[in-house]
Amino acid sequence: MRDESVDPRDLKSGTARRGTSAYFDGALARFSREVSRAILHDLAVPGAHSPLVQRRRAGLIVSRVRWVAAVFAVLTPLWIGVDLSIFPEPLAWWLAGLRVLASAAFAAVALAFRNTEDMKVANLALGALLAIPTVFFLISDPLVSGYPIEGMAQALAAGYAFLPFVMVAGLSVFPITALEGAVFSAPLVLATIGIVAGDFELLPFRTYLGALWLLGLIAVVATLAGMSQLHFMIQLVNQASHDALTKVYTRRVGEELLDVQFSTAMRSGSTLSLAFVDLDNFKSVNDRYGHEEGDNTLRKATDQLRKVLRRGDILIRWGGEEFLVVMPGTDEKGARVAIERLRAEGLGQRPDGTEQTASIGVAERTADNAADWADLVEKADQRMYVAKKSGKDRVVTIGDETFF
Structure with a gap:
């Protein structure tokens, strides 16, 4: 019921x-x-990005800075005719002169910065681009406010008060972090506050208060748009740079990262160690148990390799079952400690339950007096072959010294 x-x-x-x-x-x-x-x-702070993401981001920011600067270099002086026909003299000529100078400054930014992979240069380029309209605004707004203007001229003069809105909104075209959005939009917001505090406003005070709130809101939205671009870029870089099976760097990208690390070590005089890891008897896994089990064995080995790596170390799949471990700021002794830790952790089990072993060769930039990164990789590769011919499951370090 x-x-x-x-x-x-x-x-x-x-x-x-x-x-x-x-x-x-x-x-x-x-x-x-x-x-x-x-x-x-x-997405919040810039310091944690991988070298690969930083290089790609720097190149994109500078490229877009140059395009935006070139467009403004052309468009800025086109408004001179309107200023001359609307505003009284000598205000119109002062504004025309300012526009010519701003156009020249934009052109200089477009020509001065070349394609780069350095984030410091990219930030300098973006800062220079935003500094031009900020200075233009700080000069033009008080200049226009000092003249009695009525009618259509007054309506056009109000456009000068909204210049910061255009440039803050322009941050949305750059892949930036939240911190960078705050830093780059702050001068334009402070410039607007300075105009109000100096009693140079072209609009009523209450209108400026509302404009400041809107300017802050646009800065937040533009920063979120830039963060969205950055997130998309990070995903694309990671997908394109990582091996689909093992999720470590591919050889093509690894060579690029090696070049960066070796150049950095050369400039700073710091150490740089490599470990060339070749899994022993891996072909027999594929032959006896099939490629699916071979793939599982590779995944287990890379998971074990990750366990012994520091945050700044780089793991590259160099070949089928060959991996390269890049250890910046690590000398021969430090590399030995890392490899001993790896051997203690093991590289996982093969399908038959036995331990997967590896032959490993170690090289270090200063101790080996390597001429370039390829020379350093070659030395580590040769020592790996010595380990392989010596019976496998061992490590060969500098001076053909082995330990088991």
């Missing part, structure tokens, strides 16, 4: 609430997976 005390509508309502709750729980779980703490950190 049905319980008349329970309203069917309540049952439906409860089911709907549970369904809605399950939906939001699932959405939250998906968001948590996609936006991890590490990703949020990468």
